[in-house]
Amino acid sequence: MSTHGVAAGVRGQPPFGPCILKAGTDFQGTGHMRSGNPVLKESTFLDLGSGAVVSRSGETMTLNGTVNKTGFLLLLTVLTAAFAWNQALGADGTPAPGFAVYVWGGAIGGLVLAIVTAFKKEWSPVTAPLYALVEGFFLGAISALYNHLYEGIVMQAVMLTFGTLFALLFAYRSGLIKATENFKLGVVAATGGIALVYLATIALRMFGKDIPLIHESGIVGIGFSLFVIVIAALNLVLDFDFIESGVEQGAPKYMEWYGAFGLMVTLVWLYVEFLRLLAKLQSRD
Numbered sequence: 436m437s438t439h440g441v442a443a444g445v446r447g448q449p450p451f452g453p454c455i456l457k458a459g460t461d462f463q464g465t466g467h468m469r470s471g472n473p474v475l476k477e478s479t480f481l482d483l484g485s486g487a488v489v490s491r492s493g494e495t496m497t498l499n500g501t502v503n504k505t506g507f508l509l510l511l512t513v514l515t516a517a518f519a520w521n522q523a524l525g526a527d528g529t530p531a532p533g534f535a536v537y538v539w540g541g542a543i544g545g546l547v548l549a550i551v552t553a554f555k556k557e558w559s560p561v562t563a564p565l566y567a568l569v570e571g572f573f574l575g576a577i578s579a580l581y582n583h584l585y586e587g588i589v590m591q592a593v594m595l596t597f598g599t600l601f602a603l604l605f606a607y608r609s610g611l612i613k614a615t616e617n618f619k620l621g622v623v624a625a626t627g628g629i630a631l632v633y634l635a636t637i638a639l640r641m642f643g644k645d646i647p648l649i650h651e652s653g654i655v656g657i658g659f660s661l662f663v664i665v666i667a668a669l670n671l672v673l674d675f676d677f678i679e680s681g682v683e684q685g686a687p688k689y690m691e692w693y694g695a696f697g698l699m700v701t702l703v704w705l706y707v708e709f710l711r712l713l714a715k716l717q718s719r720d
Contacts, residue, residue, distance in 0.1 A: 496686040496694070501678050504563075504695040511567040512574065512699070519575030528583045534576055541573025549700060556693045563696035570703055581710055585717045592709040596702060599664075603671045614676035622673060625666045652715040660712040667705040674698045 519537045524530060548566040552559050582589040606612040636646050648655040678694040 494688040496681045496688060496690040498678070498682050500688070500691040501682075501694045504691050505698050508563060508567040508695050508699050509702075511564055512571040512703075515568050515571030516575030516578065519572045520579040523576040523579040524583060530580065534580075537572045537576035541569055541571070541576065545570040545573060545703075549696075552693070552696055557689055559692040559696055560689050563692045563699070566696060567699060570699075574703065574706070577707075577710070581714060585714060588710065588713045588717065591713055592706055595709045596706045599668050599705060600671060600702065603668055604675065607672050607675045612672055614672055618669075619673060619676075622666065622669045626670060629663055629666060652718045657712065657715050660708060660715060664705065664708045664712060667701065667708055670701045671698075671705075674701055 519541070522531060523534045523537055545566055548562050548569060552562040552566060555562070578589045578592075581592075603612070607614075612618075632646070632649070636650070639645055649659040650656060674694075674697055677697065681690050681694060
């Protein structure tokens with residue numbers, strides 16, 4: 436298969452793992468924090484029996500600890516992404532024999548580890564680094580392909596992703612954006628809607644069908660990508676709010692890994708969506 440054929444398939448394939456994982460939420464009463472990420476919700480901090488915050492003296496979640504662990508997860512992702520980047524394509528730029536293994540193995544493996552982490556948060560000190568390593572293979576392979584077809588697109592996507600991260604962090608810390616209940620409900624609803632669209636896309640493609648326009652490089656497709664990017668970016672605000680809430684409530688130490696993992700899921704989703712948008716724009720030239 437040609438490089439352009441593979442790229443078209445990858446570009447049209449929705450990032451079902453990160454998006455669908457972000458679609459979970461906690462609707463237990465109006466006083467509870469809601470997050471578009473099922474691993475980042477207020478009930479995570481509570482003991483199911485007593486309803487009290489689960490923590491141990493001297494071993495509570497800190498902001499610095501969460502930041503450090505997020506940086507460590509990013510480093511692990513970069514290491515395996517760099518390896519996959521060098522192995523994914525042949526000398527002529529066509530996908531190497533192991534390309535599909537890196538893409539699908541990384542995507543499915545990352546999804547499985549993410550689900551395990553979501554249900555077994557106390558395992559996050561182990562599963563979160565494993566998720567970062569496995570997801571790196573997926574990101575490295577698709578990034579190599581995109582960059583071969585559209586030179587410089589990966590650096591643009593990386594800069595846009597981290598630019599968005601720091602811009603939203605500044606807006607959140609300065610109070611320009613506040614994670615109110617209505618804000619959280621709106622972001623969660625939009626995230627769930629996007630997840631349903633991606634699930635429908637996957638189901639239809641099993642029968643050789645597709646949702647018209649939204650995955651193409653026309654105006655509608657570009658508009659859809661922009662909308663998804665905005666929602667993915669707003670999920671960062673919910674992640675910041677969750678982490679801050681965990682620190683304030685004295686969540687257990689392992690929740691630093693859990694919070695860092697949730698933030699990684701959002702960043703992976705955001706990066707993939709930026710790649711898809713930039714590819715759509717450049718394919719119009």
